[in-house]
Amino acid sequence: QKEVEQNSGPLSVPEGAIASLNCTYSDRGSQSFFWYRQYSGKSPELIMSIYSNGDKEDGRFTAQLNKASQYVSLLIRDSQPSDSATYLCAVNAGNNRKLIWGLGTSLAVNP
Amino acid sequence: NAGVMQNPRHLVRRRGQEARLRCSPMKGHSHVYWYRQLPEEGLKFMVYLQKENIIDESGMPKERFSAEFPKEGPSILRIQQVVRGDSAAYFCASSLRTSGGSFTDTQYFGPGTRLTVL
Numbered sequence: 001q002k003e004v005e006q007n008s009g010p011l012s013v014p015e016g017a018i019a020s021l022n023c024t025y026s027d028r029g030s031q032s033f034f035w036y037r038q039y040s041g042k043s044p045e046l047i048m049s050i051y052s053n054g055d056k057e058d059g060r061f062t063a064q065l066n067k068a069s070q071y072v073s074l075l076i077r078d079s080q081p082s083d084s085a086t087y088l089c090a091v092n093a094g095n096n097r098k099l100i101w102g103l104g105t106s107l108a109v110n111p
Numbered sequence: 112n113a114g115v116m117q118n119p120r121h122l123v124r125r126r127g128q129e130a131r132l133r134c135s136p137m138k139g140h141s142h143v144y145w146y147r148q149l150p151e152e153g154l155k156f157m158v159y160l161q162k163e164n165i166i167d168e169s170g171m172p173k174e175r176f177s178a179e180f181p182k183e184g185p186s187i188l189r190i191q192q193v194v195r196g197d198s199a200a201y202f203c204a205s206s207l208r209t210s211g212g213s214f215t216d217t218q219y220f221g222p223g224t225r226l227t228v229l
Contacts (some may be wrong), residue, residue, distance in 0.1 A: 032216050043202050043220040092216055097217060098167055103153035
């Protein structure tokens with residue numbers, strides 16, 4: 001059974017700190033990795049996609065992928081209260097397979 | 112560019128009635144995915160469709176649920192004889208196509224349909 005695992009949290013960080021969210025996956029053939037943000041009562045919103053080992057930065061967000069260790073992480077620098085949401089990790093193993101979703105990590109940024 | 116559109120945004124049905132949820136993918140996208148999310152729970156994959164084809168329906172209940180994505184028009188998720196347990200948010204997502212390791216497999220979500228069964 002292919003799985004994606006995330007710590008459910010809640011992860012609580014003070015405003016201005018770095019929030020670190022982690023995700024592990026079981027299928028070594030996975031090729032595409034995504035982070036989505038979901039506010040309560042809203043639909044998931046794409047934050048970042050990453051396909052190669054290493055870091056990918058976009059504004060305050062950095063995604064890190066390590067295929068050998070089968071984990072992908074998301075760092076949020078200078079966390080803001082507006083970053084408080086559930087962060088979903090999703091993995092696509094390729095070959096027309098659907099995304100496998102983690103259950104999400106709840107992040108609370110305290111003013 | 113218009114994003115993924117879903118309607119209705121809110122739908123109330125009585126037990127035993129039918130619910131029809133519609134999804135129009137982003138322009139140029141030919142892949143549609145339906146998900147269900149119960150309150151305080153994660154996204155559950157239901158079905159993956161391309162135009163006129165069901166590719167993967169492994170997450171769809173065997174009874175009462177069906178989905179289609181015709182050559183023309185939106186994708187439809189149909190729930191017959193709804194029960195209270197069907198109350199949930201139903202999200203549709205679309206992608207350009209699916210080829211592992213490419214931006215083309217990125218899924219973009221619509222705003223969802225909140226179904227309430229009385």
